[in-house]
Structure formats: structure tokens, C-alpha cells
Amino acid sequence: MSADIKSITSTPMRVGVLGFGxxxxxAAKLIAPKSEMIxxxxxxxxxxxxxxxxxxxxxxxxxxxxxxSVGYLExxxxxxxxxxxxxxxxxxVDGYFLALPNLxxxxxASVAQMFMRSHWQGxxxxxxxxxxxxxxxxxxxxxxxxxxxxxxxGCGATxxxxxxxAVLASQSYAEIHSVKITFGVGIANxxxxxxxxxxxxxxxxxxxxxxxxxxxxAQVEALLDETNGVLTLENMEHADDVMLELAGIxxxxxxTVGGVVDTRNPTKPISTNVxxxxxxxxxxISTHTxxxxxxxxxxxxxxxxxxxYLKAGIELQRRSIYGLFTxxxxxPQFVK
Amino acid sequence: MSADIKSITSTPMRVGVLGFGxxxxxAAKLIAPKSEMIxxxxxxxxxxxxxxxxxxxxxxxxxxxxxxSVGYLExxxxxxxxxxxxxxxxxxVDGYFLALPNLxxxxxASVAQMFMRSHWQGxxxxxxxxxxxxxxxxxxxxxxxxxxxxxxxGCGATxxxxxxxAVLASQSYAEIHSVKITFGVGIANxxxxxxxxxxxxxxxxxxxxxxxxxxxxAQVEALLDETNGVLTLENMEHADDVMLELAGIxxxxxxTVGGVVDTRNPTKPISTNVxxxxxxxxxxISTHTxxxxxxxxxxxxxxxxxxxYLKAGIELQRRSIYGLFTxxxxxPQFVK
Numbered sequence: 305m306s307a308d309i310k311s312i313t314s315t316p317m318r319v320g321v322l323g324f325g326x327x328x329x330x331a332a333k334l335i336a337p338k339s340e341m342i343x344x345x346x347x348x349x350x351x352x353x354x355x356x357x358x359x360x361x362x363x364x365x366x367x368x369x370x371x372x373s374v375g376y377l378e379x380x381x382x383x384x385x386x387x388x389x390x391x392x393x394x395x396x397v398d399g400y401f402l403a404l405p406n407l408x409x410x411x412x413a414s415v416a417q418m419f420m421r422s423h424w425q426g427x428x429x430x431x432x433x434x435x436x437x438x439x440x441x442x443x444x445x446x447x448x449x450x451x452x453x454x455x456x457x458g459c460g461a462t463x464x465x466x467x468x469x470a471v472l473a474s475q476s477y478a479e480i481h482s483v484k485i486t487f488g489v490g491i492a493n494x495x496x497x498x499x500x501x502x503x504x505x506x507x508x509x510x511x512x513x514x515x516x517x518x519x520x521x522a523q524v525e526a527l528l529d530e531t532n533g534v535l536t537l538e539n540m541e542h543a544d545d546v547m548l549e550l551a552g553i554x555x556x557x558x559x560t561v562g563g564v565v566d567t568r569n570p571t572k573p574i575s576t577n578v579x580x581x582x583x584x585x586x587x588x589i590s591t592h593t594x595x596x597x598x599x600x601x602x603x604x605x606x607x608x609x610x611x612x613y614l615k616a617g618i619e620l621q622r623r624s625i626y627g628l629f630t631x632x633x634x635x636p637q638f639v640k
Numbered sequence: 641m642s643a644d645i646k647s648i649t650s651t652p653m654r655v656g657v658l659g660f661g662x663x664x665x666x667a668a669k670l671i672a673p674k675s676e677m678i679x680x681x682x683x684x685x686x687x688x689x690x691x692x693x694x695x696x697x698x699x700x701x702x703x704x705x706x707x708x709s710v711g712y713l714e715x716x717x718x719x720x721x722x723x724x725x726x727x728x729x730x731x732x733v734d735g736y737f738l739a740l741p742n743l744x745x746x747x748x749a750s751v752a753q754m755f756m757r758s759h760w761q762g763x764x765x766x767x768x769x770x771x772x773x774x775x776x777x778x779x780x781x782x783x784x785x786x787x788x789x790x791x792x793x794g795c796g797a798t799x800x801x802x803x804x805x806a807v808l809a810s811q812s813y814a815e816i817h818s819v820k821i822t823f824g825v826g827i828a829n830x831x832x833x834x835x836x837x838x839x840x841x842x843x844x845x846x847x848x849x850x851x852x853x854x855x856x857x858a859q860v861e862a863l864l865d866e867t868n869g870v871l872t873l874e875n876m877e878h879a880d881d882v883m884l885e886l887a888g889i890x891x892x893x894x895x896t897v898g899g900v901v902d903t904r905n906p907t908k909p910i911s912t913n914v915x916x917x918x919x920x921x922x923x924x925i926s927t928h929t930x931x932x933x934x935x936x937x938x939x940x941x942x943x944x945x946x947x948x949y950l951k952a953g954i955e956l957q958r959r960s961i962y963g964l965f966t967x968x969x970x971x972p973q974f975v976k
Contacts, residue, residue: 334921337814465811469930472804474974475945476936478673552974581933584940585670590933594805597917597926600812604920609811623961635971638810638888 317618318356319611320345320400322388322415324368326497327431328403330603335611336361340640345395351375351383352391388415392422399427399614399621401607405499406432407506407517413440420444420451427617428453431460431606433503434513435556438463438543441628442550449627454620459613459631461605462487462561463544466578466594470544470559471551471632473592477582480554481589484579485544487563488572489602494528495521500602504565507540533568543630551632572598576605612636653954654692655947656681656736658724658751660704662833663767664739666939671947672697676976681731687711687719688727724751728758735763735950735957737943741835742768743842743853749776756780756787763953764789767796767942769839770849771892774799774879777964778886785963790956792965795949797941798823798897799880800967802914802930806880806895807887807968809928813918816890817925820917821880823899824910825938830864830903831857836938840901843876869904887968908934912941948972 319341321331328346335343342358350373353359359380367376375383384390402412412430419428432438441457448455458464462485470483494501501524506516519527528535540563545556564573577595584590596605615637620629655677657667664682671679678694686709689695695716703712711719720726742748748766755764768774777793784791794800798821806819830837837860842852855863864871876899881892900909913931920926932941951973956965 330921334814337921465808468808468971469805471971471974472801472808472930475801475948475972476932476941477944478670480974552976584936585666585673585944586937586940588935588937588940590935592930592932592936594808594928594930596812596928599924599926600920600928601922601924604922604924605812608813608921612811623959625959633971633973635804635807635969636811637969638807638816640888 317341317398317615318344318396319614320391320395320397322347322400322402323404324348324364324374325403325405325499327500327603327606329365329368331401331403331607331610332361332364334604334607338639340615341611345391345397345400346374347387347391348373348375350385350387351381352387353377353380353382354391354395355380356396389418389422392419392424397426398618399429401610401614402428402430406434406437406503407499407513409434409437409513410440412437413444416441416444416455419453420447423451425452427456427614427621429456429459429610429614429617431464431610432457433460433463433542435541435543435546438546438630445628452626454617454626455628456613456617456634457628457630458543458547459610461576461602461609463542463547464631465605465609466576467544467547467632468636469594470548470578470580471553473578473580473594474553474582476584476592478585480558480580480582482581483544483548483554483559485542485561486574487576488574489563489565490570490572491567491602492570494524494567501565501567504535504537507537508535528567533566534573535565535567537565538562547630547632550630553632609636611639615639653677653734653951654680654732655950656727656731656733658683658736658738659740660684660700660710661739661741661835663836663939663942665701665704667737667739667943667946668697668700670940670943674975676951677947681727681733682710683723683727684709684711686721686723687717688723689713689716689718690727690731691716692732725754725758728755728760733762734954735765737946737950738764738766742770742773742839743835743849745770745773745849746776748773749780752777752780752791755789756783759787761788763792763950763957765792765795765946765950765953767800767946768793769796769799769878771877771879771882774882774966781964788962790953790962790965792949792953792967792970794879794883795946795967797912797938797945799878799883801941801945802912803880803883803968804972805930806884806914806916807889809914809916809930810889810918812920812928814921816894816916816918818917819880819884819890819895820915821878821897822910823912824908825899825901826906826908827903827938828906830860837901837903840871840873843873844871864903869902870909871901871903873901874898883966883968886966889968945972947975951975
């Protein structure tokens with residue numbers, strides 16, 4: 305849909321995407337045809353691009369692919385080693401999706417603090433995964449409130465979509481016995497999601513975030529060769545647990561997350577689902593299940609959800625509601 | 641949990657239940673063990689009961705069962721043909737669950753107007769089913785806003801829990817092709833849910849709300865004898881459609897609701913589920929499915945959800961957010 309048609313309806317939300325790897329590019333593609341949102345800002349490690357009337361997503365992607373940064377974009381691109389800081393200072397954006405790698409584990413929180421130091425006011429949404437990363441943000445709750453930033457954390461697929469589904473499922477029960485999240489991810493080529501796959505490797509026994517981050521591409525390749533490209537993950541440190549605990553659903557030790565990632569086949573090895581088991585007020589034990597269709601990609605489930613929360617966050621911001629929220633507390637909206 | 645233990649934690653929410661048939665009684669039983677909410681007010685057609693420190697649910701139920709009204713309750717009961725009006729005038733309640741029969745179709749809206757005329761301020765939650773009933777409430781939206789009432793409509797199982805699940809499921813898609821809700825209900829004895837079963841009968845071909853309402857118990861019994869106690873319902877007029885349309889998910893004609901109700905067997909004849917089919921931003925067609933465990937009763941799924949929305953509504957009310965909302969817009973909270 306062209307910018308002209310967009311402007312006929314109510315003013316679209318001006319959104320930005322920080323990080324322009326696999327997830328950031330998918331986010332940009334997902335937003336391109338929307339009428340309610342326009343992508344005005346993107347940043348990667350080496351540069352950023354800003355256009356108040358909307359960026360050309362295809363040109364951003366080809367600049368990144370051919371030259372290594374959106375900063376090379378002819379119209380609106382700027383090369384900078386302080387890309388996020390400069391973008392914050394020069395742009396007018398209602399809300400950002402932080403599609404940044406979560407390595408090191410403190411990175412997202414440090415970016416959030418950069419926004420606050422710049423006295424920027426708006427909505428920030430992340431698709432952070434680790435419990436410890438969300439816990440760092442929790443310590444900033446009153447800072448976000450004071451800075452008039454509406455920050456929504458854990459707004460991807462898991463945590464995010466499946467965490468919210470667990471909150472809904474819990475409504476039928478007087479007590480929650482377990483929340484079991486099992487995900488299947490299939491991608492044709494791990495190199496399109498270098499950061500995401502390293503984050504997955506970090507969950508394997510004997511690995512850490514630091515060790516996974518330090519691996520060369522060749523080392524990742526060698527590890528994947530050993531398992532025929534498949535990563536099987538159990539009892540992962542996933543923020544679904546702290547988010548559900550904060551929402552009062554159950555103690556975090558009742559929440560488990562595991563999955564199977566096939567890095568050489570876009571077909572999902574198993575269906576992604578969340579199972580919520582509990583006891584009803586009549587004393588019956590039962591299980592509700594939310595299952596994602598196998599044809600939906602990680603990118604669709606993560607980025608679609610993130611923008612649904614971004615829209616909901618902009619509504620909160622317009623009502624002067626600031627602070628830190630998780631995907632378990634807010635109903636995401638549908639972005640047209 | 642005793643009232644003493646409740647008072648140790650933060651002040652519990654004071655809630656009321658209007659209507660004391662099958663649904664209202666289930667709602668009262670569900671609330672009884674909660675620490676975050678106390679049931680202080682109930683009303684039926686012939687009377688009401690109010691106790692600022694909390695009602696004894698068992699005694700309310702036995703008064704209703706043995707004498708036909710909670711108004712006969714020794715401590716706090718009052719017989720009145722204007723039970724709801726008198727209760728509003730004499731009580732302090734943070735929010736009500738309107739577990740009222742939705743026959744006639746204008747009844748819930750007329751009760752809502754009674755609250756506004758009385759200058760009552762708080763949260764109202766209904767588990768209304770019909771599109772036309774929700775549409776009547778929609779016309780009152782600005783009135784609720786002006787009256788500083790936070791009204792949440794369609795907050796039962798369907799519409800309600802399954803509608804909200806459809807909103808979550810839609811996040812993965814660029815376009816929604818269909819939302820298909822199929823419910824199974826099993827109850828041991830239709831006479832425990834006289835109003836609910838008449839509402840179901842009203843959806844059968846050749847029946848209307850008026851005709852179903854006018855049926856004697858013997859006529860309902862005769863109809864159920866013909867079908868061995870099973871009611872099969874298709875293309876029902878259910879407010880999931882208008883709620884999803886309002887939330888921007890899809891046009892209402894893409895939403896269908898049907899189900900099978902067994903009035904002689906508490907086992908569900910089929911599993912209740914919602915299937916959301918759409919197209920992702922990459923062009924793939926897929927279906928997400930949310931399925932309720934068969935062991936969960938209609939009462940657990942309806943009343944649990946309604947109180948989850950009531951808690952969320954009280955949070956909105958405390959933030960001075962008034963007006964009309966649907967289950968598709970707000971994340972219900974978990975009531976402990």
C-alpha cells in the first residue's frame with residue numbers, strides 16, 4: 305500500500321526497527337504492506353536509515369546485503385559507529401521494535417538505558433528470551449515510569465504469544481499445575497539467523513551465552529554437522545517463567561520450555577504449542593492446549609506478535625500509561 | 641481461605657454477582673476460596689443479599705435452593721421485587737459479574753442503564769452471547785465513559801476466552817481468512833441451567849429468543865426428548881463476530897460459531913476449540929488452534945474468565961479508564 309493511501313486514513317504509527325539481521329529484516333518486510341504503521345527508522349551495528357515519510361524496505365535490505373549496513377542507503381542512510389544513539393537523536397518515532405541480538409545478555413537493557421539518557425519518550429518492545437535478561441529490565445521499571453517510556457518485554461513467540469496464551473488458558477483454573485511450552489523451528493539456512501542460532505546453542509548443556517557468542521561461524525557449522533543440523537533444547541532458561549510468575553499465574557518452577565530447532569529444513573520438526581494444566585474450582589484436572597500452525601515461520605510468529613504489542617503499547621502511551629509491562633499483561637492488537 | 645487471612649494481604653476486591661441461577665451460583669462457588677476477591681453482594685429476581693465483610697456462599701445457595709431467593713438469607717438478605725436497584729443503592733462494590741439470563745435480549749443493557757441512572761461507579765462484566773445484545777451495549781459506550789463505569793462485555797467462554805485466543809492467534813498473520821469456534825458442552829441435567837439451555841434453543845432453526853423464552857419446562861423437556869438430549873447448533877448469532885470485527889481482526893462474516901450441547905451427560909460431546917486460519921506476511925496459509933481440556937466445565941470456563949476480566953477491569957478503573965471494552969481488547973488477569 306502506498307504512502308498516499310496510508311495518509312488518507314488516520315495518521316499511521318511511525319515505527320522503527322533496531323537490529324537488521326534476520327529478525328529485523330523480517331520485521332521490516334512484515335510492516336511494509338501495513339496501512340496503520342510506517343517504518344521510518346532502522347539501525348544496524350554500522351549505520352542507520354531514517355525517513356519521516358517511510359523507508360523503502362527493499363532498498364534497506366539490499367543496502368545491508370550488498371554493503372553490510374543500512375547506513376549505505378542513498379536516501380536517508382548514515383554510517384555511524386553510534387548508530388542507535390544518533391538515530392534516537394535525529395528521528396521522530398512513536399515506537400521501536402528492538403530486534404537486536406540478545407548477546408551479550410545485558411545488551412537490550414543497555415539500549416533501553418540509552419533511550420532514557422536521551423530523554424526519548426515513546427514505546428519500546430523487545431522479543432527477549434532469557435529470564436535473566438527480562439530480570440535486568442525489571443530493575444528499570446520505575447526508571448521507565450519516570451522517563452515516560454512504555455516498555456513491553458518478552459513480546460515474541462516464546463516468550464510472547466505462547467506466554468499470553470498461557471495466561472488466557474489459566475482463566476479456567478483455580479490453580480495452575482504446569483505450563484509446558486514446546487517449540488519447533490525450521491529454517492532453511494542457519495546463516496540467515498546467526499544471532500538467534502547462537503542464542504539457542506547457548507542453552508545446550510556445557511554452553512553459555514559467552515561461549516556461544518565467541519564461536520566462529522565455522523565452529524557453529526561444525527557443531528551443527530554433529531547433530532545433522534538439529535538442536536534439541538530442554539529446560540531452557542526462558543522468561544516465560546518470570547513473566548507468568550509476575551502475572552500471578554504460578555511459581556516460575558512450574559513453567560518449562562523446550563524445543564527442537566532444525567537449521568537445515570524450513571519444515572518444523574514438531575508443532576509449537578503450550579499446554580496449561582490445572583485444577584478447576586470443581587476439583588477437576590485438565591489441560592488446555594494452544595498450537596501454532598506448522599506453516600507459520602518463527603519470523604511471522606515473533607515479528608507479528610511484537611508489532612501487535614507495539615500497537616497496544618502506543619495505545620497505552622496515548623493514555624499516559626508508562627513503565628514496564630510483559631506480554632502476559634497486555635492484549636496485543638491486530639495491525640492492519 | 642478465611643476473611644482474616646484475606647485482610648492480611650492487600651485489600652481484596654469487593655465483588656458482586658447479579659443473577660443466582662446455575663451460572664451465578666457457580667460464580668459464587670468459584671470466588672469463595674479466592675484471597676484477592678470477596679463476594680459481598682448477590683441478587684436474584686426476588687431478593688438480594690449484601691455483607692460488606694463477605695457473604696457465606698453455602699448459605700446463599702441453600703437459601704436460594706430451599707426458599708427460592710437469596711433474599712431469605714438470615715444475615716444480609718432482603719426480599720425485594722426491585723432487588724438489583726436496591727442492592728446498587730445500599731452497597732459498596734468494586735465490580736459486578738452480570739450472570740443474568742440474557743432473555744429478553746435487551747435485559748443486560750437495561751440493567752447497565754440502571755447502574756448509570758443510580759450514578760454508580762465501578763466495573764461491570766457480562767458473559768453475554770448474542771451479537772445483537774453486544775450491539776445494544778455498544779450504543780451506550782459514551783454513556784459508560786461519562787458515568788465513569790468500566791464495562792467489559794462478552795467475557796465468558798465464547799464469546800470471551802475463545803475470542804481472546806483468536807486475537808492472540810491472529811498475531812502471526814497478515815490477513816485472517818476465518819475464525820471458526822466449535823464448542824462442546826455437557827451437563828448432567830438441563831434444569832440446572834434453565835436460562836442457558838433456552839438461550840441455546842433460541843439458536844435452533846425455527847426458534848427465536850421470544851419463542852424459547854416462552855417455552856414451559858415441559859415443552860423444553862419434550863424438545864430434548866426428540867433429540868436424546870442433544871442440541872446441535874450451527875452458524876449461531878454469537879458476538880465473537882462483532883467483537884473480532886471491532887478489534888480489527890476480520891470482517892464479522894469470517895467468524896462462525898457452532899456447537900453441540902448434551903443436556904444429559906456431563907462429558908463434553910466434542911472438544912471446544914477455536915481455529916484461526918490466515919495468511920502470513922510470507923504468503924503461507926496456516927491455522928492456529930486453541931483447544932480447551934474436556935474436563936473443564938462450562939461454569940469453569942465462563943466464570944473463571946469473567947472474574948479474570950473483572951480483575952483487569954478494576955485495574956483499568958483505578959487508572960481512570962472508563963467506557964466499553966470487549967474481551968478481545970483486554971488481557972484478563974489471574975485471580976488468586
